[in-house]
Amino acid sequence: MEKIVLPDIENLHLIDVYEKHSGFAAAKKAFSQSPDDIIDQVKKSGLRGRGGAAFSAGLKWSFMPKTTDKPKYLCVNGDESEPGSFKDRQIFESNPHQLIEGILICCYAIGAKTAYLYMRGEYHKWIKLMQKALDDAYAKGYIGEKMKETFGTDFYCDIYIHKGAGAYICGEESALMNSLEGKRGYPRVKPPFPAQNGLWGNPTTINNVETLANVPKIIEKGWEWFAAIGEPKHPGTILFGVSGHVNEPGIYELPSGTLLTDIIYNYAGGVPGNKNILCVIPGGSSMPPLRGDQLEGVKMDAESLKTVGSAIGTGGIIVMDENTDLVKVLARIAHFYHHESCGQCTPCREGTGWMEKVLQRILRGEGSISDIDLLISIANNIEGNTICALGEAAAWPVRYMVTRFRDYFEARVSKEINLPIANKVHSMRNTAVPLADITK
Amino acid sequence: MNFTFTEENIKRIEQEIKKYPEKKPAVMATLYIGQEQNGFISNEVITETAKILEITPEEVLGVVTFYTMFYQKQMGKYHIQVCTNVSCMLRGGYEIWDQVKDKLGIDHLGITEDHQFSLEEVECMGSCGTAPMIAVNEDYYENLNKEKVEEILTSLRNAK
Numbered sequence: 001m002e003k004i005v006l007p008d009i010e011n012l013h014l015i016d017v018y019e020k021h022s023g024f025a026a027a028k029k030a031f032s033q034s035p036d037d038i039i040d041q042v043k044k045s046g047l048r049g050r051g052g053a054a055f056s057a058g059l060k061w062s063f064m065p066k067t068t069d070k071p072k073y074l075c076v077n078g079d080e081s082e083p084g085s086f087k088d089r090q091i092f093e094s095n096p097h098q099l100i101e102g103i104l105i106c107c108y109a110i111g112a113k114t115a116y117l118y119m120r121g122e123y124h125k126w127i128k129l130m131q132k133a134l135d136d137a138y139a140k141g142y143i144g145e146k147m148k149e150t151f152g153t154d155f156y157c158d159i160y161i162h163k164g165a166g167a168y169i170c171g172e173e174s175a176l177m178n179s180l181e182g183k184r185g186y187p188r189v190k191p192p193f194p195a196q197n198g199l200w201g202n203p204t205t206i207n208n209v210e211t212l213a214n215v216p217k218i219i220e221k222g223w224e225w226f227a228a229i230g231e232p233k234h235p236g237t238i239l240f241g242v243s244g245h246v247n248e249p250g251i252y253e254l255p256s257g258t259l260l261t262d263i264i265y266n267y268a269g270g271v272p273g274n275k276n277i278l279c280v281i282p283g284g285s286s287m288p289p290l291r292g293d294q295l296e297g298v299k300m301d302a303e304s305l306k307t308v309g310s311a312i313g314t315g316g317i318i319v320m321d322e323n324t325d326l327v328k329v330l331a332r333i334a335h336f337y338h339h340e341s342c343g344q345c346t347p348c349r350e351g352t353g354w355m356e357k358v359l360q361r362i363l364r365g366e367g368s369i370s371d372i373d374l375l376i377s378i379a380n381n382i383e384g385n386t387i388c389a390l391g392e393a394a395a396w397p398v399r400y401m402v403t404r405f406r407d408y409f410e411a412r413v414s415k416e417i418n419l420p421i422a423n424k425v426h427s428m429r430n431t432a433v434p435l436a437d438i439t440k
Numbered sequence: 441m442n443f444t445f446t447e448e449n450i451k452r453i454e455q456e457i458k459k460y461p462e463k464k465p466a467v468m469a470t471l472y473i474g475q476e477q478n479g480f481i482s483n484e485v486i487t488e489t490a491k492i493l494e495i496t497p498e499e500v501l502g503v504v505t506f507y508t509m510f511y512q513k514q515m516g517k518y519h520i521q522v523c524t525n526v527s528c529m530l531r532g533g534y535e536i537w538d539q540v541k542d543k544l545g546i547d548h549l550g551i552t553e554d555h556q557f558s559l560e561e562v563e564c565m566g567s568c569g570t571a572p573m574i575a576v577n578e579d580y581y582e583n584l585n586k587e588k589v590e591e592i593l594t595s596l597r598n599a600k
Contacts, residue, residue, distance in 0.1 A: 071461075083525045083564035116459075121509045122565050124578035160459040165468055165507035168563065182464035182495075184506040200461065243527035243568035250569045285526055285564075316568065318527055332529055336563055342506075 003253045004229075004237050005213045006094055013129070015136040018097040024142055026216035030105045031153040038109040042215065045223035046235040050087075051077055051171075051208030052284070052313050054234065054302040057215075063195035064110040064203050073199045074107050074115040075180065075206040079164055079171035081120055082284035083336060084316030087239035088209040090251050092119075092126040095213065096133035100143065100159065102212035105219060107157040110205050114158050117209075118176050121165040131161055168340035172388045173206040175342065186344050187388035210239055230256035234301035238315045242268040245275070245321040256301040260290075263300065264319055275321040279405070283313020285333050286393030288400035292322070309400070327412055330401050331359035337394035345386040351378050352394045359398075367413035375402050443484035445492070449473050453492060463493045467503050471510055480514045508562075516551050516558035518596050520544070521575040524561055527568035536572050536589050537561060543593055556597070 011017045018024075030038050043058025064072060076099075080088040091099055103115045119127050137143045141150035143159055162180050164170050170179045174188035177199050198204020214236055218226045227235045234256045240263055243249045247269030254263065260282060264270065271277060277292035282300065288310040290298065298304065302312045320329065338352035355378050361367050379395035379402075386392075402409055445453065456469040470493060474485035481504050490497040504510045522540055524533040541547060544557050551558040567573035570582035574589065581592055 080566055081564060084527055084568050085564075086566040086568045086570075089566050120566070121507070122562075122575070125580065162459075162465075163468065163472065165472070166509035166562075167507050179468075180465055182467040182493075182503065183499075184502050241569055243571060244530040249527075249571070281526075318530070318568070320530060324530065329526055329529070332524070332526055336525060339563060 001237075001255060004217045004226075005098070005210060005239060006090055006251070006253050012095050013093065013097070013133065015097055015133070015140060018095075019140075022220065023097055024101055026220040027101050027104045027108075027142070028151055030108055030219045031151050031155060035109045035111060038105060038219065041223045042109070042218060045218045045226040046232070047211065047214055047218060047226065048234055048236075048302065049208055050210035050214075050238065050314070052082070052286075052311075054312055057207060057211050060195075060207070061106065061110050061205060063193070064205055065195070066111075068203060070202045071114070072110055072112040073202055073204040074103065074110060074112040075173070075176060075194075075199065075204060076103060076115060076117040076209060076212060077171060077173065077176060077206055078117055078119040078123075078209045079168075079176060080123075080209070080314075081168040081171050081340075082286065082314050082316060083333070084241065084243055084281060084284045084318045085314040086241050086243070087251055087315065089123060089126050090239065091209055091213050092123070092130045096130050097137060098216055099209060099213045100133060100137050102215035103159055104143070104147075104157065105215050106205070106207065106212055108155050110203075112157060112205070114160070116160055116162050116180055116199075118162045118164060118170070118180060120170075121163050127161060127163055134159055134161065167342075168336075169342045169388070169390060172390065175388065176206065177204065184342075186342050187390070189387055230258075231299065231301040231304065233303045234312070238300065238312070240267075240300065241314075241316045242319065243316065244319040245271050245277075245324070246319050247272055254300075257299045257304065260298040260300050260317070261295055263317060264295075268317075268319075271319065271321050273321075275323065277319060278322045278324050279320045279326060279329075279401075281316075281318040281397070282310050284316040285318065285336065286396055287311045287313040288396050289404065291404050294404075326401065326405055326408055327359065327363050330398060331356065331363050333397050334359050334394070337390065341390060341394070345391065347382045347385040348391045348394060351382040351391075354378050355394070355398050362409070362412055365412075368417050369410065369413050369415050370417045371413055372402055372406065372409050375399075441482065441484055443474075443478055443482060443488055445474070445488060446477060449477055450492075457493075464495050464499075467493055467495070467500060468507070471500070471504060475510060480511045482512075514551075514555065517556050518576050519558045519560065520593075521560045521562040521565070523563070523565045523567065523571070523573050523575075525564040527564070528571040528573060531571040532585070533572040535586065536574065536584060539586055539589055540574070540593065543590075 039061045047057045048054040147156040167185045169175045170185040172187045175185040179185040194204040237253045238256050240252045252267045279289050281289045334356040338356045341348045341352045343349045379399035382391045383395040453470050456466040470489045486500045490500045522537045524537050546559050548561045572584050573582045
């Protein structure tokens with residue numbers, strides 16, 4: 001199976017090696033065609049965003065206004081902070097020039113003169129590697145004004161790295177733009193969408209690192225070639241990151257639609273001690289988890305996962321064996337989203353904290369049966385009531401974990417409903433009980 | 441306590457400003473440089489940053505408090521970050537967290553008395569495939585076990 005994003009070529013991160021492997025030929029080919037042609041090819045290839053939403057990349061590009069006096073921008077999302085996701089860092093490390101080439105082609109297609117590569121602050125090493133790659137590409141005239149000579153076109157663009165500083169929410173596209181503008185990373189209300197009103201109010205496209213790294217090969221080998229790989233509705237290869245209880249965790253680039261069990265047992269070497277699998281999160285911590293007995297026949301692509309009640313997310317597969325304490329896992333996930341909630345929307349700011357507290361209570365062995373429904377109720381009250389998708393990201397794991405493992409959670413709580421004192425008072429307030437009686 | 445950016449750092453900040461159509465977006469880069477020079481983000485660093493970028497100190501403070509990688513107090517010479525998020529947790533992240541905590545005698549965001557070490561429980565660092573991990577300042581140490589952590593801490597202690 002041919003790999004698109006992370007081919008097995010030694011030292012491909014060096015520009016000389018990349019050049020030898022038809023490096024920057026795709027950009028040259030792209031610049032000889034019209035931007036609309038490029039968008040059309042990417043659309044037909046079926047390339048879908050690899051950052052979580054799996055939205056058609058070509059369609060996204062086509063939203064950019066054709067006639068405008070405003071400058072256009074491309075933001076490349078390399079904030080990669082979703083627990084279980086560690087794919088972009090492999091691209092920064094092993095194939096940075098293909099990413100650069102993808103950025104150039106995208107900039108040409110959407111008419112952007114400037115691209116910002118937003119990288120998470122903790123990736124100090126990979127920021128340095130990426131900066132080195134950019135410097136090399138600048139020196140060889142593949143980026144910047146020199147492009148005119150190198151490629152013999154009128155088009156040129158610049159690529160800059162913007163270093164984040166440890167906020168998960170900046171991986172959300174509108175928060176990323178606010179962060180880039182030098183503000184707190186608060187997500188924006190949509191609409192207006194970035195294509196109309198993005199960076200500094202200008203038309204902006206935001207793509208994930210892996211999405212753009214696919215583009216050069218689509219241009220080079222043709223959209224028909226790409227569209228034929230893997231599942232027709234979500235074609236291409238996907239970088240699956242397998243972590244948790246497997247013998248060989250790591251990144252595996254495989255065609256979309258590869259069986260989840262195949263990835264876990266054949267590629268990631270199975271579960272240590274041949275234990276049974278209790279639970280798998282298929283796309284990073286915010287995606288609905290699957291039961292261990294639900295895995296047979298599950299294909300890893302956006303549409304197939306939808307039919308089994310989960311989502312592809314970032315392709316970060318977290319495997320948990322039968323001895324895992326799921327309450328502890330869920331409490332940890334809830335803690336993460338509580339920590340990372342930006343605080344703009346009340347349902348998320350407060351709800352994520354409540355969910356964490358309730359889960360901590362269950363973990364301490366003080367939970368009651370009503371806590372399980374309380375968790376679902378909180379999750380339902382967050383979902384759909386927030387500006388950005390962090391609300392869903394926090395609500396989904398809780399709601400689906402509790403629903404799908406209800407027996408497991410029920411076994412961890414007492415059957416009696418022990419309302420804390422504060423709740424008793426609260427419930428009495430709605431009745432006609434005089435205040436004096438409550439305080440007795 | 442006075443603080444002014446060194447001439448060399450002013451040049452670095454100017455380079456950062458050039459990336460953007462206005463000055464404000466360079467605030468994160470400027471704060472990183474300020475933190476590097478001063479050791480942490482003091483009020484003076486905030487005022488200087490605001491002055492250079494022609495924004496208000498409040499705007500700068502808003503940025504400082506939003507992001508976890510800006511520190512408003514002097515952290516240890518070696519800032520130890522332990523990931524305890526799911527993928528690390530499943531492979532022993534909490535054992536390592538407890539080990540480091542016990543060894544250094546400090547808790548989350550604590551600093552040892554000699555200011556050699558500080559500790560932070562961090563969220564996913566993107567090392568899920570090489571879990572568990574710790575980061576010391578900017579460097580990742582991955583695929584860890586208790587022995588390796590012991591070795592890292594001992595060598596850092598001896599390196600002071």
